[in-house]
Amino acid sequence: xxxxxxxxxxxxxxxxxxxxxxxxxxxxxxxxxxxxxxxxxxxxxxxxxxxxxxxxxxxxxxxxxxxxxxxxxxxxxxxxxxxxxxxxxxxxxxxxxxxxxxxxxxxxxxxxxxxxxxxxxxxxxxxxxxxxxxxxxxxxxxxxxxxxxxxxxxxxxxxxxxxxxxxxxxxxxxxxxxxxxxxxxxxxxxxxxxxxxxxxxxxxxxxxxxxxxxxxxxxxxxxxxxxxxxxxxxxxxxxxxxxxxxxxxxxxxxxxxxxxxxxxxxxxxxxxxxxxxxxxxxxxxxxxxxxxxxxxxx
Amino acid sequence: xxxxxxxxxxxxxxxxxxxxxxxxxxxxxxxxxxxxxxxxxxxxxxxxxxxxxxxxxxxxxxxxxxxxxxxxxxxxxxxxxxxxxxxxxxxxxxxxxxxxxxxxxxxxxxxxxxxxxxxxxxxxxxxxxxxxxxxxxxxxxxxxxxxxxxxxxxxxxxxxxxxxxxxxxxxxxxxxxxxxxxxxxxxxxxxxxxxxxxxxxxxxxxxxxxxxxxxxxxxxxxxxxxxxxxxxxxxxxxxxxxxxxxxxxxxxxxxxxxxxxxx
Numbered sequence: 001x002x003x004x005x006x007x008x009x010x011x012x013x014x015x016x017x018x019x020x021x022x023x024x025x026x027x028x029x030x031x032x033x034x035x036x037x038x039x040x041x042x043x044x045x046x047x048x049x050x051x052x053x054x055x056x057x058x059x060x061x062x063x064x065x066x067x068x069x070x071x072x073x074x075x076x077x078x079x080x081x082x083x084x085x086x087x088x089x090x091x092x093x094x095x096x097x098x099x100x101x102x103x104x105x106x107x108x109x110x111x112x113x114x115x116x117x118x119x120x121x122x123x124x125x126x127x128x129x130x131x132x133x134x135x136x137x138x139x140x141x142x143x144x145x146x147x148x149x150x151x152x153x154x155x156x157x158x159x160x161x162x163x164x165x166x167x168x169x170x171x172x173x174x175x176x177x178x179x180x181x182x183x184x185x186x187x188x189x190x191x192x193x194x195x196x197x198x199x200x201x202x203x204x205x206x207x208x209x210x211x212x213x214x215x216x217x218x219x220x221x222x223x224x225x226x227x228x229x230x231x232x233x234x235x236x237x238x239x240x241x242x243x244x245x246x247x248x249x250x251x252x253x254x255x256x257x258x259x260x261x262x263x264x265x266x267x268x269x270x271x272x273x274x275x276x277x278x279x280x281x282x283x284x285x286x287x288x289x290x291x292x293x294x295x296x297x298x
Numbered sequence: 299x300x301x302x303x304x305x306x307x308x309x310x311x312x313x314x315x316x317x318x319x320x321x322x323x324x325x326x327x328x329x330x331x332x333x334x335x336x337x338x339x340x341x342x343x344x345x346x347x348x349x350x351x352x353x354x355x356x357x358x359x360x361x362x363x364x365x366x367x368x369x370x371x372x373x374x375x376x377x378x379x380x381x382x383x384x385x386x387x388x389x390x391x392x393x394x395x396x397x398x399x400x401x402x403x404x405x406x407x408x409x410x411x412x413x414x415x416x417x418x419x420x421x422x423x424x425x426x427x428x429x430x431x432x433x434x435x436x437x438x439x440x441x442x443x444x445x446x447x448x449x450x451x452x453x454x455x456x457x458x459x460x461x462x463x464x465x466x467x468x469x470x471x472x473x474x475x476x477x478x479x480x481x482x483x484x485x486x487x488x489x490x491x492x493x494x495x496x497x498x499x500x501x502x503x504x505x506x507x508x509x510x511x512x513x514x515x516x517x518x519x520x521x522x523x524x525x526x527x528x529x530x531x532x533x534x535x536x537x538x539x540x541x542x543x544x545x546x547x548x549x550x551x552x553x554x555x556x557x558x559x560x561x
Contacts (some may be wrong), residue, residue, distance in 0.1 A: 095432050115440065122438040133433040136424075151438040196437075206436075 044108050045130050046071040046204065046236040047092060052101035054087055054260075062098065063260035074230055074237040076251035076268070078244070078282060080291065084260040085240035088128075089206050092238070093125065095120045107202075115145045123151050126197035126235075128226075130209040132189040134181035134196070141167070141177030144195045152200065166195040169232070170225050187218035191225065198229045205230060207239035211246045223249040247271075257281065258291065328520050335442040345448035346455075349413055353414050353515075354456030355522070358463065360407045360413060365464035368401050369393060369471025377480050389480070390487045391494035393472035398495065399559075403503045404463040404551055407510035409459065411543040415518040418449055419539035422522025423532035431523070446523065450515040456502040457511030465500065502558045509554060510547050517543035 047069040054062040061084045069075045079085050090096040092103055094110060103110050105121060114120070121176060126147075134143045142149075144166055145159035154162075164174045170191040181189060190210065198203050210226060211219035223246050230237045230250075241247055247254055248268060256279050257267035264276040281289030372393050380386045422445060425431050434441045469491060476482040516540045525535035 090432070093432075093436055095435055119438040119440065122436055125436060127433070129429045129433055131428055133429040135430055135433070146439070147437040150444070293514040 008233070009171045012226045013265050044071055045069065045104075046106065047238065048102075049088070049092070049106040050104075050108075052088070052091060053099045054084075054091060054096060055099055061260050062091070062101075064101070065066060065257070065261055067255055067262050067265070069236060069238055070253070071236055072234065073252040074227075074239070074250055075253045075255060076239045076241060076247040077255050077257055077262075078242060078247050079240075079257035080242060080282070083257050085257055086208060088257070089127075089208060089238070089240060093122070093127065093206070095283075118273065119151075123200065124203040125206065126200065126202035126204070127206040128190070128197045128208065128210055130212055132186075132193035134189055134192055136181060138181075139177065140172075140179050140181060140184070140192050141180060143192060144177070144199050146196065147200045162199060163195070166199050167192070167199075169198070169229065170195045171221075187214055187221070190218075190222050194225055194229060195224070198233050198235075202235055204236045204238070205233070207237065207241075209241055209243075210239060210250075211241065211243045216245075219243065219246060220249075226250050242282075244285075300326040312392050324524070328523070329516060330520065331442050332446050332450055335440065335447040338443075338482065340443070341374060342444065342448050345444070346451050347414060349448045349452035350456050352417075353410070353452050353511075353524075354460055355544055356454075357410050357413055361460050361464050362467045364405050364409050365397070365402060365468035366471040366474075368405055369397055369468035369473075370475040372396055372401065372468075373472035373475040373480065377476075386480075387490070389482065390472070390490035393476075394469050394491045394495045395499055397468035397472070398465045398499045398503045400486045400503075400551075400555075402435060402468055403461050403510060404547065406461045407457065407507060407514065407547045407551075408544055410453075410460065410511075411514045411517075411542055411547060414453065415539045415543040416536045418515060418518025419522035419525070420532055422519060423525035423535040426523060426525050426545045427528055427532060441523070446515075446519045450512060453511035453515035454508050455511070457507040457514070458469055461503055462500075462508035496538045502554075505558065506551060506554050507552055513546045513550060514543050517546065 004066055045068045049065055049067045052062050052065045053060070065084065065088060066075075066090075067075075077085050077088065080296050082174070087096060091098050091104070092110070094113070098111055101111070108121075110118070110121065113114075134140075135146065138146065141163040144163035145154075145156070148154040148159040148162060149156060160177075164177055167174065167177055172188065172191055172195070176184070176188070176192075181192065186190065194210075197207075207226060210222055214222060226239070227250055239247075239249070239250055248271070251268035253265065254268050254271050255262045256276070257263070258278055263273055264279050266274060271279065274280065277290050353422070373389055376389045376392045377386055380388055422431070431441050431445070434444060473484070473487055473491070476487050477484045521535040521539040521542070522532075525531045527534075
């Protein structure tokens, strides 16, 4: 399969200037002024996956996946169902452990890190799940403020104020905060999920199929919100989707995954001229081409 | 052909043994993680109280009714058996002993297993298939600490309280049947109950019930946490939780009775 695919394009340097260094954590702020905290220069590559393999029994989902996510950019991974997109995200988040390979976040290896280190790392991450994954037992504002209250031990009153502000950022009024997630429509749940993902001003935000299951207008609203929120927070974003309209709107860089490998990557505006027949088939949504779906024909 | 069939039998047995060992290993690791997070800070007191209300307070009607009718039936049966060799006077003491040592803890345990283990498995199973547990991880919250530990702590604390109440109601059920239906004198019935009952009878029942509480919450959490495959998977997890909790309660009851009473 690899031999058929054209060589991968080398991604250009980040188009955006590097964001200023993140503010030091609170503990550092409280440190005496006589001992300033000197931050090491940060790598322009925020997340670096190298030769990542993951199998479930006899099924090989990731087959040596390699991908670089530049700091402050929005990278969208496109690919069909069952090609390993969600598994890639779960490996970066530490929900799944790769069998082989390396995943560096801020130049630190995260495979095999302790649970405590992983929790500390995830405080700088946010994620919007495909089905929003809101907690049924909590109200909307408690969902948005969850990471602040549980992860950062913020007082509930203060966390609620931030949650209401984040809800406003995604176009939802404070009255929505008191509702239960079950009382919201699919689009509103996605927006609450987005508010939760950006609530703690993360350095990295993941979007898992952000527009799946939404009508085209609501999908575009969510895309606009993603672009707006990612820019406001100044975060690195990694999205997985098979919705090309969404990918074109939110991506600085697009990577295509097929059978657990990245077979093409490049700037978003070059995706139509990729010269890769797999990418062309995917973006045109054609049944004919090198990608053959495993469908039993009568 | 014959040798092939024989090999197939060995393969089936081998697969069964491997699956059993895998499951036991998984439960052991899950138990170790659960117990660790029950003691390691932070402890979510608000969640523990919330779970105590759901597991303990909300189970009171079921446990109370079960105990009342069991006490009544026990009094009737002992009376019928006792009349055959003029031992009717033992009704009060045997009801008290039977309820506090065996029937109170076991029946309360089984009733709560049916009610609570299923509810925990269904709730955690739904959270698993709707990615809510993954969402907890991404919000830097340990699911064991946030979901499993509060349920286990609440169940271990609540079951002895429920059983203490069940013991009281069960003995009361025996007293109601004894005095209203079998013609016992109320004061004599109560005196017989108090005279024959020892602290160790009640205490051993409470110890058993704490273990049963642990089993109930652990099985509910284990099967719910590891459920997969959508609605069907959640249904399977719920069934497995109730069945495994009930069997483990009966097995643990035998082991604990051996340990507590044979010495």
